Amino acid sequence: MSDRIERPPFVLAKLDQLITWSQKNSLWPFGSGLACCAIEMIATAAARYDIARFGMELFRASPRQADLFIVAGTVTNKMAPIIRRLWEQMADPKWVVAMGNCAVSGGPFPTYAVLQGVDRILPVDIHIAGCPPTPQGLLNGLLLLQERIAKSHPTKEIFNPDARR
Amino acid sequence: MPDVEIDRPDLEKVREALVERFGAAILETSYAHKELSFRVRKEDLLAILGLLKTDQGFNALNDMIGLDHPAPLGEGRKRFSVLYQLYRFPGFQRVRVVVDLDEGEAVDSIVPLYRAAEWAEREIFDMFGIPFAGHQDLRRIYMPDEFVGHPLRKDFPLEGNEACLLKI
Numbered sequence: 001m002s003d004r005i006e007r008p009p010f011v012l013a014k015l016d017q018l019i020t021w022s023q024k025n026s027l028w029p030f031g032s033g034l035a036c037c038a039i040e041m042i043a044t045a046a047a048r049y050d051i052a053r054f055g056m057e058l059f060r061a062s063p064r065q066a067d068l069f070i071v072a073g074t075v076t077n078k079m080a081p082i083i084r085r086l087w088e089q090m091a092d093p094k095w096v097v098a099m100g101n102c103a104v105s106g107g108p109f110p111t112y113a114v115l116q117g118v119d120r121i122l123p124v125d126i127h128i129a130g131c132p133p134t135p136q137g138l139l140n141g142l143l144l145l146q147e148r149i150a151k152s153h154p155t156k157e158i159f160n161p162d163a164r165r
Numbered sequence: 166m167p168d169v170e171i172d173r174p175d176l177e178k179v180r181e182a183l184v185e186r187f188g189a190a191i192l193e194t195s196y197a198h199k200e201l202s203f204r205v206r207k208e209d210l211l212a213i214l215g216l217l218k219t220d221q222g223f224n225a226l227n228d229m230i231g232l233d234h235p236a237p238l239g240e241g242r243k244r245f246s247v248l249y250q251l252y253r254f255p256g257f258q259r260v261r262v263v264v265d266l267d268e269g270e271a272v273d274s275i276v277p278l279y280r281a282a283e284w285a286e287r288e289i290f291d292m293f294g295i296p297f298a299g300h301q302d303l304r305r306i307y308m309p310d311e312f313v314g315h316p317l318r319k320d321f322p323l324e325g326n327e328a329c330l331l332k333i
Contacts, residue, residue: 110324111324112323
């Protein structure tokens with residue numbers, strides 16, 4: 001008993017590293033399946049590709065419980081205000097992945113009805129091209145996002161909340 | 166009116182009944198692929214559809230179609246058409262009724278006759294800007310409420326115009 005009090009175990013780490021390590025390994029996605037990209041997103045979550053390997057298996061149905069917004073599919077102009085609102089309902093820190101050509105740039109629909117890229121209304125962190133992207137493509141994008149998170153400095157945001165965007 | 170050869174006695178009866186009752190209101194009759202079409206005067210549309218539904222037993226409105234003709238169709242024709250596809254069962258026969266309309270010209274709503282027309286008329290209003298007189302709830306059905314223009318008109322640019330671009 002007295003031994004443990006005398007020599008408690010401890011780990012030394014930079015606070016930034018500790019925070020980003022926990023953030024990037026427990027990304028909870030909010031899967032907004034808007035079109036056929038949702039099928040590939042679901043396949044990524046299923047057993048064969050198993051997104052749980054990267055700590056992302058908890059697809060949430062509510063934006064309040066998620067910190068990664070995967071925009072999977074075509075965003076129409078009618079849907080755009082709703083997407084923006086869902087993103088605003090997510091708690092910081094939060095990230096956005098534009099999955100597929102439609103979300104990246106409007107894709108094969110350069111029309112009056114389709115938003116020409118979700119980055120017009122959201123700050124997109126990762127763009128994933130493909131029509132639809134394969135599960136490998138989505139996982140590659142998510143691993144890139146993890147690298148980006150690992151390089152970020154969340155403690156700076158404590159003093160300056162606008163630092164991230 | 167040029168008389169058309171109709172080799173189906175069941176549809177011939179429909180034509181006879183319409184011509185006997187409305188005469189000059191039937192502007193044109195055509196028969197192709199064993200189906201019968203009438204181009205009718207706009208003012209008599211409700212009465213004609215009413216006769217087809219109650220007396221002739223065309224109990225279903227299969228579809229309503231709006232058309233914007235890119236080139237002028239000739240003497241007496243107008244820019245837009247609205248096409249009513251009627252269906253009768255038992256019997257499995259179809260007839261089409263067409264009215265011609267100019268830009269901004271209203272046509273009577275047929276919702277009192279066929280409830281199925283309610284959303285179809287909203288769709289045609291949304292896409293072509295054709296007003297339906299007497300419709301209780303004539304709002305856009307596909308495009309956002311603040312959208313400007315009517316996308317299926319032939320002079321509407323595919324990419325959209327300045328007025329309809331998103332404002333967030």
